[in-house]
Amino acid sequence: MSHLQRPDAAVEALVVHRNPLLRAGITAALSSVFRVRDAGNAALSTTGGPDRPRLVVADHDGALQALGAATRRVSPGPTGAQAPQWLVVSPAMNGGRVRLAMSAGVLGYVHASCSLEELCDAALAVAAGRRYLCRTAAASVAEGWLGDALTPRERDVLRMLCLGLDNKSIGLRLGVAAGTVKTHVKTLLQKLDARSRTQAATEALRRGLLDEPTSDFGELAGDLQPRRAVDLPATTQRVATRSSPLLGLAGA
Structure with a gap:
């Protein structure tokens, strides 16, 4: 100090x-x-x-x-x-x-x-x-900052991926072919250094990439009815707690 x-x-x-x-x-x-x-x-x-x-x-x-x-x-x-x-x-x-x-x-x-x-x-x-x-x-x-490297369409796909939608469902909502969605997902996995859709969703949430909706996605959000949620690890579903000197001081 x-x-x-x-x-x-x-x-x-x-x-x-x-x-x-x-x-x-x-x-x-x-x-x-x-x-x-x-x-x-x-x-x-x-x-x-x-x-x-x-x-x-x-x-x-x-x-x-x-x-x-x-x-x-x-x-x-x-x-x-x-x-x-x-x-x-x-x-x-x-x-x-x-x-x-x-x-x-x-x-x-x-x-x-x-x-x-x-x-x-x-x-x-x-x-x-x-x-x-x-x-x-x-x-x-x-x-x-990785979020700046994602295109608006990749953000839309990532949001729906986090909701548990498969490629076909995402394609229907975005008006593109399932193969196109598959390409976007592959690119997202590479950019997020993830090996699976679940890991990609976990990384996106951890890095705060989905806090602000894109304009394209805003019109679609109300129509989304995800059939299942991505099964995120427990460490992502709850706020991580670590030993804090402040808590020790509070109990002093």
């Missing part, structure tokens, strides 16, 4: 994380470098006015909801009031989630299993107006 300057003691950080254990751990960890306030599940609107914090630490969904509400708010904030900077601490991580949060206005994103020192470094950087991604978040964003 030596390379980052500690803020003035008056700088306030607000913790609004929905996970009570993580919230307690974050509050305890940041109390050494900020004047921290645990707001529970309170919305950002409760922090309005001249005393609004410089830093808000939240979960992914809470941050997106609050930032979306702030964007829709008609009345401006107090004159001269500085909008808080946002840091997300999340136990779930993929490139799509991270990119979505950053595009919404979040400056920092760290995994819930990060060290206490890294959390403080991230909070200090974000409070100073600088972006911060932990190694896991940065890697997930880098992996997610």
Whole structure:
């Protein structure tokens, strides 16, 4: 933490994380470098006015909801009031989630299993107006760039593949021959470095390649009636949990 300057003691950080254990751990960890306030599940609107914090630490969904509400708010904030900077601490991580949060206005994103020192470094950087991604978040964003290499049609095929549709069913919905779909699937397996359709679906979800629907697929989504879902491994169906120093600090 030596390379980052500690803020003035008056700088306030607000913790609004929905996970009570993580919230307690974050509050305890940041109390050494900020004047921290645990707001529970309170919305950002409760922090309005001249005393609004410089830093808000939240979960992914809470941050997106609050930032979306702030964007829709008609009345401006107090004159001269500085909008808080946002840091997300999340136990779930993929490139799509991270990119979505950053595009919404979040400056920092760290995994819930990060060290206490890294959390403080991230909070200090974000409070100073600088972006911060932990190694896991940065890697997930880098992996997610593969999505830019997928054509709109490949994305459509990948989405339907994840729904468990076979080549013939996909072809009927896209208006192409099953052989054409087979070619797209083969290309997807190569791009995702996957050996099977199930592995391709797993990789697509892990990398966050399917967070944003394509315009072509949007018109078809309502007509999809998958006969079976792709049988994804249990590690993909549930949020991976790893030992977190924050949880240990919360129980201290």
